[in-house]
Amino acid sequence: MRENKKTTQPLSIFELKEVSKTYDQLPALENITIRVPEGHWIGILGESGSGKSTLLQIAARHLDADKGAAFLHGKELPHVGSQLLKGHPKIKLVHQEFHLFPGQTVRENIAYPIRLERPAYVAQRTNELIELAGLEEVRNQKAKTLSGGEKQRTAIAMALSELPDLLLLDETFAHLDGLNRSRLTRLFQQLKARERQSCIFVTHAPTEAMDWADSLIVLRKGKIVQSGTPIEVYDLPVSAYVAELTGNVNWLDKTGRKFIRPEKVRVSRQEPVGPHMTGRIRHTHFRGLHWEYSCELENGLWWVVYRLRNDLKPDQTVYLRFSEKDTRHIK
Numbered sequence: 001m002r003e004n005k006k007t008t009q010p011l012s013i014f015e016l017k018e019v020s021k022t023y024d025q026l027p028a029l030e031n032i033t034i035r036v037p038e039g040h041w042i043g044i045l046g047e048s049g050s051g052k053s054t055l056l057q058i059a060a061r062h063l064d065a066d067k068g069a070a071f072l073h074g075k076e077l078p079h080v081g082s083q084l085l086k087g088h089p090k091i092k093l094v095h096q097e098f099h100l101f102p103g104q105t106v107r108e109n110i111a112y113p114i115r116l117e118r119p120a121y122v123a124q125r126t127n128e129l130i131e132l133a134g135l136e137e138v139r140n141q142k143a144k145t146l147s148g149g150e151k152q153r154t155a156i157a158m159a160l161s162e163l164p165d166l167l168l169l170d171e172t173f174a175h176l177d178g179l180n181r182s183r184l185t186r187l188f189q190q191l192k193a194r195e196r197q198s199c200i201f202v203t204h205a206p207t208e209a210m211d212w213a214d215s216l217i218v219l220r221k222g223k224i225v226q227s228g229t230p231i232e233v234y235d236l237p238v239s240a241y242v243a244e245l246t247g248n249v250n251w252l253d254k255t256g257r258k259f260i261r262p263e264k265v266r267v268s269r270q271e272p273v274g275p276h277m278t279g280r281i282r283h284t285h286f287r288g289l290h291w292e293y294s295c296e297l298e299n300g301l302w303w304v305v306y307r308l309r310n311d312l313k314p315d316q317t318v319y320l321r322f323s324e325k326d327t328r329h330i331k
Ligand SMILES: Nc1ncnc2c1ncn2[C@@H]1O[C@H](COP(=O)(O)OP(=O)(O)OP(=O)(O)O)[C@@H](O)[C@H]1O
Pocket: 023, 024, 027, 028, 046, 047, 048, 049, 050, 051, 052, 053, 054, 055
């Protein structure tokens, strides 16, 4: 990685500096600064309408901000309005409306961005991506005949055939089933580790954000409310909004200031010695690797608790214990 000698900070590939955007006098983004160091994946998490897509559109050079600037490798990028074509050749946005050539095959679509390279390289890179994206069986099928998930994987493979300096992903996993999700996961793991790809990705899903991001940025009503590593943001959220957006939260009182995460709560069927809380199981949810139970406490609060086994029944009385050091306060 190239280092900035003065600060020893990794150099930013891309930067948005003090960017603001208003639609019909309503602010969609306010004073947003984001730096993407080389090889980093920045996850943008936020509720619907918080400005995530607007941010990606500005980063992709599809949309001009009202204020602020965008830099690639330290060079300010021109206004979108002053360019003949929207976008930037070194920045690729993959979003849910896939831009594929419908009459071309999967292979032809993936090969298109590198069509001027040596034929042997084109064939090798295309085959590699077809395999990584799990598209072997549809490689000769026309894009218009693909399923939604196949289109999405083809669009991602196409974006990656010629690696951009900055990859932008908009809700990439949103409509994928488990199998396709794990295929893409492999593809992205390789991109991160081998290709040192830099990326900004937008998601609603906290697990996806935690999994992929080197740093997380939480947006609310167009403003950055918190940024940090996924662990920092998850463990020390600055507000109830961030706490609830990043995972399940058990509030310790009705003020919404003190909480504990469910994985820190021990649930038992027998009354323990020592301090504990008492509750009743109300709902059971199978989550694959664990069971999640909604539990109504004696004080009227509802908590979520996890167990590896499905051994608690609705209406059963349970006892909850936790350590004070695992509780968190929101200032
Ligand atoms: N073209 C537009 N014209 C007017 N208002 C817009 C336009 N695009 C977005 N907005 C508004 O700007 C705000 C931010 O929208 P944006 O699509 O960036 O949010 P988001 O976080 O991506 O939402 P979602 O998760 O629902 O896609 C919203 O209030 C939205 O209604």
